[in-house]
Amino acid sequence: MTATTTTPVTVAPARAVRQPSARLRAWATRAPLLPALIFMIAVTQLPFVATLVISFFDWNALYPDARRFTGLDNYRQVLTDADLRHSVWTTVLLTATVVLVSLVLGLVLALLLDRKFRGRGVVRTLLIAPFLIVPVAAALLWKHVLYNPEYGLLNGLLHYVGGPQPDWISRTPLLAVEASLVWQWTPFMMLILLAGLQSRDHEQIEAARVDGANDWQIFRHLTLPHLRRYLELGALLGSIYIVQNFDAVFTITSGGLGTANLPYTVYQSFYQAHENGLASAAGVLVVIGSIVIATFALRVVSSLFREEVARS
């Protein structure tokens, strides 16, 4: 990398005559960045500050005159309310299950696709397709076309083998939501891991093979360590997207049967129950959870990024 771009800010401050023009040039360098930066601060940071403020108020939109400052009361309520606590647990369970299962499936599929076989491109396309269905449409597909107890495809297939005809969504509601999300997110994991597999050092693998290492040893001692950061990246990005999931929960169960996760609860508590203060406190909790995940995510992304910068 060549850092030859002149940084006028480093010009010695002693030469007072040159300073205005140097400062001007620094601003000229910065100028293209500013619209995007200001836009992001205005649209994402300011509303969050407002959420933070509202979270300290007892505020039901139906009774705007009764609005008053309550300190941490909303947080106490969110953390002690059985339903809300349950939605915290649901969020954790939903995110962890979907991320882990789709990561494992994605790894298997990536390993299968990493080898040459006839029609590899077609199979890759078939596997990516679930990720390219609009999330609401995918959820509708699972809810009505696959899960429906009377004419859904799952029970239709079971019918052929004389199996039982369960009502999938009411029997295992959370699992029903998770399965549809795993179907959509496995391709995402597969793509990231496939990119990881293809960036392996092939000479090293050949050398190991010449030295008599078998497939399992190569996978265990070369491939897996190399993939570690790609697995982390997939897990963390997946967590960030799935923690926020609203579409599948909203569509498949409408938050019922114990499947309401935090984003759904936040939506429901201000959009339907008009509890602005409570909703904001729950929202702040989602943010805290995300920050924990994001701290790790940023670390992984920045380590990959630094490597990239160092290489170029």
Add this chain to the structure above:
Amino acid sequence: MTAAVRRNGLGLVAWLAGIVFFLPIAWMALTSFHSEQDAATNPPSLTASLTLDGYREFFGTGGGASPWPALINSTVASVASTLLVLLLALPAAYALSIRRVRKWTDVLFFFLSTKMLPVVAGLLPIYLFAKNTGLLDNIWLLVLLHTSMNLPIAVWMMQSFLSEIPVAVIEAARVDGARLPTVLARVIAPIALPGIAATALICFIFSWNELLFARVLTGVVAETAPVFLTGFITSQGLFLAKVCAASLVVSLPVLAAGFAAQDKLVQGLSLGAVK
């Protein structure tokens, strides 16, 4: 087991996995061309005659609301927000790759960190703001929010594409007396264009898919296609063919954009961390 048998065997397993993952989509496509009676049989009727009734029903010729306003709104929201994203992200990426500001990595990571702030973090204040300013049910507010959702992704992707342009090429053009607009148009644009196109397609997909903002901030006039689809959440008697037709039609632009951007998809989804 010989190596050839095993290779073919694993190829077969890969094909099988591909088919299993694609099966729900194939079934959705087939059902969308069945009549409602044939769509709702158990066991499923594979060989039933094909009809366009599901599509006719969806497009509202059989009564019910027409999806066209929602499809048009979605098109406006995703195309306009994508253009706005490019307008903001291109100069920003330029200042983060070619003519770098100081602490450019910090700025880059600030953009990334906003992507990790969940939508629900600011949803209520945005909703209250929209309600008090009369912007509720206005597609242009959604355009702004979708822009904020996609801008970090675009800045990261574009930054990584522009960084690939060798500085020497730009310097050479400068030495030859080319001014900035010429350098941008003749040197940078041709190299960066495929990356810009991929970025645009990915932003388009995310905007087209988005439900939570659209659901909360639009209602009647500015309703988008995903919000229109939520009308199918509760069963309405025999309506499987119609649901399948609707889901497929609404997903078509995403499928097209996704396959067009296939090679760059992973880079966009990983915010440029993976190439």
